[in-house]
Amino acid sequence: MQKLLVKKEQPSMVTRASAKRDQGWNRSTALLPDLWYDTRGIANAFDADSVFSRAAREHYSGVLVDAAQLDKVASPQFDRLLKVVAVSNSEDIAAVKKLGGAKSESYVIMHQDAEMLAQAKKAKLRNCRDINVVDRATLEASCQNSAGTDFLSVSFKDPTNIPLELVVAESQDSPLVVLKHIPDPDNIDDALNSLCVMEFGVEGLVYSPRSHAVLDRLNAWLTERQRSELKLEAATVESSVPVGMGIRSCIDVATLFTDREGMLIGLTSSGGIMSCPEVFDLPYMDLRPFRVNAGSTASYVYGMNNRTNYMSELRAGSQAMIVGHDGKVYKAPISRMKTERRPLRLITARFDSGVEVSVMMQDDWHVRLYSADGSPRNLTEIAVGEKLMAYQAQPGRHVGVPVNEFIEER
Incomplete structure (x- = not known):
């Protein structure tokens, strides 16, 4: 680098x-x-x-x-x-x-x-x-x-x-x-x-x-x-619970993910967890190497220049940040936001610093997050104590821009 x-x-x-x-x-x-x-x-x-x-x-x-x-x-x-x-x-x-x-x-x-x-x-x-x-x-x-x-x-x-x-x-x-x-x-x-x-x-x-x-x-x-590199670190899972029906989005981008790339999604401005693209084998359907099944529409999607977007703000033509396991990033245009009502699951994890990070994603086995070692983990099989690949951010946002202020998100 x-x-x-x-x-x-x-x-x-x-x-x-x-x-x-x-x-x-x-x-x-x-x-x-x-x-x-x-x-x-x-x-x-x-x-x-x-x-x-x-x-x-x-x-x-x-x-x-x-x-x-x-x-x-x-x-x-x-x-x-x-x-x-x-x-x-x-x-x-x-x-x-x-x-x-x-x-x-x-x-x-x-x-x-x-x-x-x-x-x-x-x-x-x-x-x-x-x-x-x-x-x-x-x-x-x-x-x-x-x-x-x-x-x-x-x-x-x-x-x-x-x-x-x-x-x-x-x-x-x-x-x-x-x-x-x-x-x-x-x-x-x-x-x-x-x-x-x-x-x-x-x-x-x-x-x-x-x-x-x-x-x-x-x-x-x-x-x-x-700004071509982020510091990724491990976050230890503290809970994984179903939360019922909600609206989630898939992000389809105008590129083809590798099996060492993904996107950072989080429920708070404290950071995101690395979501896997649909590049790993599924027994019942063809792969979608352009897609991340990203999560609830209120989620933050971490982007370039230390900015975030709510998932609901994204649409065709918006820009997405693709993140590699080594922390290197690049930009790709979004082709489609695919939004549907699905059962959701909430996963919370904590960095060694004590900061909590969380995601809410479709509650299904085929949705995956990256473990800290870069292997894909099926969402419904992720257990308390496992370590996930994640990114810790400075909390506090106003229309996606970092703001130095008191904030509590829970």
Whole structure:
């Protein structure tokens, strides 16, 4: 598990690009992308209150300028950023080399022409090929003519990620770092989708929001991926009793669970117990590997960013947090909430800290919870004294948001 940090100035930061370039590539959605901000043509880009100035302090790792802007990025406040310079001629390359001096490794030369990129290499500067894919020929060129290139910035004429998938596939076994260039500063959906193509996405983006609201959305997406692990611990069962008829929901998600994943469900804000998906053998029906038989509709469903939802609030399109036995988490969209009246059973357990956690689920043998060792336990066979896999949370919630206040739930 890589430790992920909010600010990229930390020397231990590992991104998708650095993992590919320096470690032979370990594709992972837990690694953050490289983000370059294109300041060309933005008159106030370097103002103190500009969107770029804020982005440079947050998740962005690079700034794209032309040769006329070199003096702007020479400021010490941009020392941590990669300076990507779109050059026009050999004189521009020489100017970058002179300005970079001992810090030449923090400069990258960008151009479309292979000869100019070769000159950058000769000057011991890293290079970035800039290409716009408009047809099959330019797509093939982007895939085939990048030998000796450190970065590839690629944009596309058409609003489809199919050609991007081909570029990603062709480059996955090479050290080439691929960044998709998104010219529309408001197209945050394209940016986020590009970070997920072929499951793991490109290594980075050249994307330059002009509004703080769009940058907020990008930051929220990135921050969500930094919280990629929970501390799971054992809770000892203290009671298991039938409580009669009630309404419960199954959560069907747009993914396929493994036998080492589940969801955290609880009746209080003190924590949840790991519910099993329907991936384990049942003698009387086919498996439903997309489903968790989750529990009573008043239950908390633990989600990303330390948020919760009541089960009754969830619907198709809501986001669910999938949790692995190792505590690693990821997000998946909900396809369906299946709600019916069923007999229910209440199970309470207690952490070593003394905090109680509980679930109310369909009172049937085929519904399962994970034991502390990760094995599935049929609900009606769980006995007092058994240990279940669970998550302890700080109690107190207001509309799903943690609140530091006195609260008693029982």
